[in-house]
Amino acid sequence: MASRKRAMTNPAKRAAGSREKKRLNGASNDRPSRKPASVAKPQTKSKPRAQAAAKQGDARKSQIVLPADYRPTDDEPFMGERQREYFRKKLIAWKEEIVRQTRETLQGLHEDSSQHADIADRATFETDRALELRARDRQRKLISKIDAALARIEEGSYGFCEETGEPISLKRLDARPIATLSLEAQERHERRERVFRED
Numbered sequence: 001m002a003s004r005k006r007a008m009t010n011p012a013k014r015a016a017g018s019r020e021k022k023r024l025n026g027a028s029n030d031r032p033s034r035k036p037a038s039v040a041k042p043q044t045k046s047k048p049r050a051q052a053a054a055k056q057g058d059a060r061k062s063q064i065v066l067p068a069d070y071r072p073t074d075d076e077p078f079m080g081e082r083q084r085e086y087f088r089k090k091l092i093a094w095k096e097e098i099v100r101q102t103r104e105t106l107q108g109l110h111e112d113s114s115q116h117a118d119i120a121d122r123a124t125f126e127t128d129r130a131l132e133l134r135a136r137d138r139q140r141k142l143i144s145k146i147d148a149a150l151a152r153i154e155e156g157s158y159g160f161c162e163e164t165g166e167p168i169s170l171k172r173l174d175a176r177p178i179a180t181l182s183l184e185a186q187e188r189h190e191r192r193e194r195v196f197r198e199d
Contacts, residue, residue, distance in 0.1 A: 072170045079159045079167075088153050091177050095146045098139045105136050145178040161185050 064085040072083045152158035159168055161182040168182045181189060 072174070074170065079156075083170075084153050084158065087158065087173065087177055088150065091146050091149055091153075094177065095143055098143055098146075102136050102139065105132055142178070149178045163189075 064081055066082060066086055066089070070082070070086060072086055076082065149158060159173060160166065161168055162180045163185040164182060166182055168179055172179055172183055179186075
């Protein structure tokens, strides 16, 4: 009786086992073919999508055309598209001017490397060159501040005081586009510096 039961259960178990193996093998065979297809698709499509998004962003920026005599006013929304575009153009023009001046200075230093016979002339030349290089170094640091201001325009935080979160006046931004503090916050900051310096 026991051997009959075993004989009956074993074929049933064998059939069930073979069905399970086929199912698993089929699933495992399907998986590799599906995975590369699903992995490959996002990689091929993500780049064109990102490029298209970047082009759309550039198109939006270029669509804003400002009149030649445009100046930001308090009548329009603070840091709206027009104001952001105005300050972006102003910062980029300022940066390009600094880069141009730096190139001219370096070119002048390479060309004017002649030796001066008179000691006084040589001392004057060296002093002028040292002052010029110091000014260019200051402007190099200014470029990083301009880049930071351009990044703030992209983020949407440009024109707001880093300390108080209040809008910086348009007159102050027009005079100093890299300003990060409002006039009141800047005055408080300078007073604190004076107190620490005196101590």
